Amino acid sequence: MKCDRLLFTVFPDIEWNPESVRGLNSQISLKNKTIRAVSINDGDDVYIAGGGIWVKIIQANIGCTNGVVHLITNFMFYKNFTLWEAIKDMPQLSHASSYISRYPEVQALMSSEASGHLTLFLPNDDSLSTIPGRIKQKFALNQTYLNEVHNLFV
Structure with missing residues (x-):
């Protein structure tokens, strides 16, 4: 099973450059998964989208000697996890995860697939470090305060 996941990211020999990305729509992995290359900033940044x-x-x-390696910023895998599983496993969201874990109803919403598809915009730990301590205390100690903020976005 884990080998199958790894093979999702193995492709026949592909060299990426701004010229080839412009004309390339998609590629198929050895496990028949499709990725697409997107060039941004006149080819200075290349992103791979898949799953x-x-x-x-x-x-x-x-x-x-037998191929090409491309160093990427994250794992390339196909979604098989809930919002809550993604949040709690991302080191850059440890503070958000800590806050959310204090509110079972919010955590349940993010854990359930029955809620339908949801989109979250969460501040990373670096951005939370800029919030004054007294505001953090309100989030940490006052469920009503966090619920009010949550209700603004739901």
């Missing part, structure tokens, strides 16, 4: 995941190529075309 609802976008990753940036940060170093392309590392030549090897």
Whole structure:
């Protein structure tokens, strides 16, 4: 099973450059999964989209004797997890995860697939570090305050 997941990201030999990305619509992995390349900023940034995941190529075309390696910013995998599972497993969202875990009804909403598709915009830990301590205390100690903020977005 884990080998299958790894093979989702193995493709026949592909070299990425701004010229080839412009004309390339998609590629098929050895496990028959499709990815698409998107060039941004006149080709300076290349992203790979597949299975609802976008990753940036940060170093392309590392030549090897039997192929090419591309260094990317994140795992390329196909969605098989809930919002809550994604949040609690992302180190850059540890503060948001801590706040959410204090509110079972919010955590349940993010854990359930029955709620339909939801979109979240969460501040990462770096941005939360800029919030004054007294505001953080309100989030940490007052469920009503967090519920009021939550209700603004639901």
